[in-house]
Amino acid sequence: MKKRASIIVGSSLVAILLASCGAFWYLQMNSRQQRTVSTERRKSEKQKSNDKKIVLKASGYNYKIATVKGTLGGVFATPTSLTKILNKKIILDLVASLPGMNGSELISMSCTASQWQVKVKRFSINYTIQLTHYQDSIGLISLSSSNIHQQQDYTFTIPEKYYALYRKEDAKIASSFSKAANTALISSNSSERSSAESSSFEGLKNIQDIITGKGFDITPILYDGEDVDKAMNENKALQNTVHDNFIVGYFQNATTARVASMGVAYSEPYSLSDHYISIGSQDFKNIPYSLNGNTVTFSTWQTQTSDGHTITWKMAWDSDAGDIVGAKTTQNP
Secondary structure, X not given: OHHHHHHHHHHHHHHHHHHHHHHHHHHHHHHHHHHHHHHHHHHHHHHHHHOOXXXXXXOOOOOOOEEOOOOOOOOOOOOOOHHHXXXXXHHHHHHHHOOOOOOOEEEEEEEOOOEEEEEEEEOOEEEEEEEEEEEOOXXXXXXXXXXXXXXXXXXXXXXXXXXXXXXHHHHHXXXXXXXXXXXXXXXXXXXXXXXXXXXXXXXXXXXXXXXXXXXXEEEEEEEOOEEHHHHHHOOOOOOOHHHHHOEEEEEOOOOEEEEEEXXXXXXXXXXXXXXXXXXXXXXXXXXXXXXXXXXXXXXXXXXXXXXXXXXXXXEEEOOOHHHHHHOOOEEOO
């Protein structure tokens, strides 16, 4: 009887031990699975966070942004590059501070030796913004959109805490430029004509180098001094005034522009003088331009229609022009 009782007790202890080990194994495996699920969830949440859109929000800092009316003229020494003065954070804050750009979605951001370029989307419209250093603490912003054929230029003030480090450097550059200009002016007295011709040739060659490969668009903006869209809506101007006269193109080389109008791409000769550029059509003769450092800007100009009306035109840089021209189905020589 005692022996049987011992067997029963022993069997019970073994069963309890096996149950305890099983429970411990289950708890360990369940804990490990929970840790795995938690890790995977964190990775998923992190990936979702990385995929979020970057929306630009203006800090509220006053950069004294002002619309450029007309053109900024003058010939100056090339100042310190804006890419050296301002970092990405400040550039994005500047873009967000532009009229209508707060809350825009960042598409891309890049820089060259002299300028920042930011591409954003606002209300399904893509914009390209180029930011450069003009002179002293003044910067230039060029905003364009191929979607709605819009271009607007602005000036802004570089915050002093960023520009102070480069003020002396720019002053030295300006002083050297001024001395070189004065020296050239004095030496030209002995050979005024040849020096002027040589300087003009070199200047035009420099401009050709700057504009080659760059895209542009040309469009009517005023009809008899009135907004052209308003004039068309009121039947004062022909309904196709903008559609038939708008062109987009790029400077292919030193003598030829590749342009597109009304669905057809073709080549047009162009020429440069000291103050004007002429492209193909009679309407695009003597387009006034100015050079500031390595930046070429254009002023508006006017032409007369056959029935005596005045059209005011605007030419602006368009970074997407090359792709637009190349995408046209009809490609003529």
